Amino acid sequence: MTTIQQTGSQPPAGLNPIQWLKKNLFSTWFNTLLTFVSALVIFFVLKGLFTWVLTAADWTPVVKNLKLFAVGQYPIEEMWRVGTILAIVSFLMGLSWGVWGGTVRTFAIALAVGFTLIALLPFDLYPGNENQPDLILRLGFIAHPILVVMGYSLGRTSVVKSRFLLGLWLISFVLTILLLRGFEGNQILPRVATGLWGGLLLTFLLALVGIVASFPIGILLALGRWSSLPMVKLFCTLFIELVRGVPLVTILFMASIILPLFLPENLRIDRVMRAMLGMTLFAAAYMAENVRGGLQAIPKGQIEAAHAVGLTGSQTMLLIVLPQALRIVIPAIVGQFIALFMDTTLAIMVGLVELLAVGKTVLNSNPAWLLKDKEVYLFIAVLFWLFTYSMSYASHKLEVALGVGKR
Amino acid sequence: MIEETHPTTGDDIIICRDVHKWFDNFEALRGVSLTIKRGEVVVICGPSGSGKSTFIRAINRLEEHQQGTIIVNGIELTHDIRNIHAVRQEIGMVFQQFNLFPHLKVIDNITLGPIWVRKWPKARAEEIATQLLERVGIPEQAHKYPGQLSGGQQQRVAIARALAMQPKIMLFDEPTSALDPEMIKEVLDVMRELAHSGITMIVVTHEMGFAREVADRIIFFDQGLLVEEAGPAEFFTHPKSDRTRLFLSQILQHLEDFRCENWRKLSR
Ligand SMILES: Nc1ncnc2c1ncn2[C@@H]1O[C@H](COP(=O)(O)OP(=O)(O)O)[C@@H](O)[C@H]1O
Ligand SMILES: [Mg+2]
Numbered sequence: 001m002t003t004i005q006q007t008g009s010q011p012p013a014g015l016n017p018i019q020w021l022k023k024n025l026f027s028t029w030f031n032t033l034l035t036f037v038s039a040l041v042i043f044f045v046l047k048g049l050f051t052w053v054l055t056a057a058d059w060t061p062v063v064k065n066l067k068l069f070a071v072g073q074y075p076i077e078e079m080w081r082v083g084t085i086l087a088i089v090s091f092l093m094g095l096s097w098g099v100w101g102g103t104v105r106t107f108a109i110a111l112a113v114g115f116t117l118i119a120l121l122p123f124d125l126y127p128g129n130e131n132q133p134d135l136i137l138r139l140g141f142i143a144h145p146i147l148v149v150m151g152y153s154l155g156r157t158s159v160v161k162s163r164f165l166l167g168l169w170l171i172s173f174v175l176t177i178l179l180l181r182g183f184e185g186n187q188i189l190p191r192v193a194t195g196l197w198g199g200l201l202l203t204f205l206l207a208l209v210g211i212v213a214s215f216p217i218g219i220l221l222a223l224g225r226w227s228s229l230p231m232v233k234l235f236c237t238l239f240i241e242l243v244r245g246v247p248l249v250t251i252l253f254m255a256s257i258i259l260p261l262f263l264p265e266n267l268r269i270d271r272v273m274r275a276m277l278g279m280t281l282f283a284a285a286y287m288a289e290n291v292r293g294g295l296q297a298i299p300k301g302q303i304e305a306a307h308a309v310g311l312t313g314s315q316t317m318l319l320i321v322l323p324q325a326l327r328i329v330i331p332a333i334v335g336q337f338i339a340l341f342m343d344t345t346l347a348i349m350v351g352l353v354e355l356l357a358v359g360k361t362v363l364n365s366n367p368a369w370l371l372k373d374k375e376v377y378l379f380i381a382v383l384f385w386l387f388t389y390s391m392s393y394a395s396h397k398l399e400v401a402l403g404v405g406k407r
Numbered sequence: 408m409i410e411e412t413h414p415t416t417g418d419d420i421i422i423c424r425d426v427h428k429w430f431d432n433f434e435a436l437r438g439v440s441l442t443i444k445r446g447e448v449v450v451i452c453g454p455s456g457s458g459k460s461t462f463i464r465a466i467n468r469l470e471e472h473q474q475g476t477i478i479v480n481g482i483e484l485t486h487d488i489r490n491i492h493a494v495r496q497e498i499g500m501v502f503q504q505f506n507l508f509p510h511l512k513v514i515d516n517i518t519l520g521p522i523w524v525r526k527w528p529k530a531r532a533e534e535i536a537t538q539l540l541e542r543v544g545i546p547e548q549a550h551k552y553p554g555q556l557s558g559g560q561q562q563r564v565a566i567a568r569a570l571a572m573q574p575k576i577m578l579f580d581e582p583t584s585a586l587d588p589e590m591i592k593e594v595l596d597v598m599r600e601l602a603h604s605g606i607t608m609i610v611v612t613h614e615m616g617f618a619r620e621v622a623d624r625i626i627f628f629d630q631g632l633l634v635e636e637a638g639p640a641e642f643f644t645h646p647k648s649d650r651t652r653l654f655l656s657q658i659l660q661h662l663e664d665f666r667c668e669n670w671r672k673l674s675r
Contacts, residue, residue: 305506309520310496
């Protein structure tokens, strides 16, 4: 609180709180006015919101349908698959924390705390399903901090290499899809129709598949557009410009309705897969344009130096150009991924029951809840905000870690 | 494998015959012929825009010549990509702007070529890289990023990077032009040591003191033509063409003005 009189060559002391307030909030009469007006607005909005949330709001539609919001119609007997996937994620998160440290720590801890909180929720997690043991679910959730710590301990021993860990994440991604889907005629893992997938689970899957698949495709498209082979260049340019000229809803409709007309009978893919395909192609086109921006920012001297050292064209691309280009466009790419995550709500248009659609379904399922739309949509908005904010936070940390704009 | 169009070129490691290069309609090289012997140190000078860079870049195919012949170490530079790669492995190049890879540590900048092109094991590549860093006088910088180094240090890393491929020929395109005056000497010292090691060198530079001291031959370029070539003593004392004389008087005047002391020492 006190300003210490600095002597010698130390940097000048920072402002004390009073000085800070004066400098930043009350420096001119206009600034003072703005400060008061904003403070008033913030006060009344927050007051109204909190009073409503704590007193008037009725969260029954949310509380009674937690399972629907989480996984949609995914069969309750098969929920252990979702649980297994969550356990793998927690373990890998702990492992990543051990290996990579830094920012991952925040996420690993947030995950552990989040799951613990779910385990401690003061109401029935499976309302109306008396034969489903609520306790097992809670025990499952409460095990997550242990999984995170286990992963962390293993990660610290440095037996797990960074590259290997990346591979593990990719494998677990594929595993997730296979596990959720199951196999035709299998006893232990019977096929679960994708039509039953829903809620946050489906939202995540749509976004994840879109992000993971569009990344390499987008890079290839950008390279194609950048290449000197005329046919490749033409194809990539056409694809990118066509897709970018059309709204996502249109692409989802085309993937959903027109695509099946072209595919032979035995290649028919279901509705969820078609939506994933549409989102991937859409995201890939934007990804390509982002990457192209990065490619163009690489000085010609870099490529010449790589050639002079004797690297081939593809080595130059993989070792010199792409790493630098991607680093430059990380902020743009993450921004795009966040947008894609929110765009998953459009899947409602082709009949998928993702998070927002679950909200609508819930509201319509009980006449008494029809007027509870504020609660339901606020709940959904907060969920979306939580995840998008985490993504942009992670992106910011990644930029700092990789030294974007410094090296 | 590599088609040796000119198997035994004997002592001549670089042979250029009537090399022409156009940028659109502008003729940057208008028929340059030059033969360089193994171990020779050749300095190229000439006014800005005279085609010096274009010429040495044509030697490792960073620029493609459209007419004439370039034969490096017995391999003719044609459109055949294998020939180009074979030639590039024999040639190290140092650029005016260093062109280090900013996302790689100094040591990784140097080992990149040996590991990916020569296919050496990492340990061996790093051992040689460490030796090279010692040779250019900055062994302690191995694990920094290029952006953390001074210009002179960066250029010395660039020289080490080129040497790591164990080339038979080194090309320098104005290696000291982007450097602050106090760093020029540290780079020239490294180049001087290199010149005495017996490697073939082509250096585009306006450092006339360096040229006089280490060059076996000095070549003067003007408007895309090789105007004059001579040993350093003759080049400085009896330039044949008027253009060379004018250039020398300008550049020496420049030196007189800015580096009075040095020039007097060197011209003695
Ligand atoms: N990529 C290019 N495109 C068009 N013109 C070029 C290009 N590179 C060089 N030139 C032209 O060719 C001439 C010779 O250039 P350069 O070899 O760089 O000269 P120097 O190195 O002697 O200064 C200059 O007139 C320059 O403008
Ligand atoms: Mg030049």
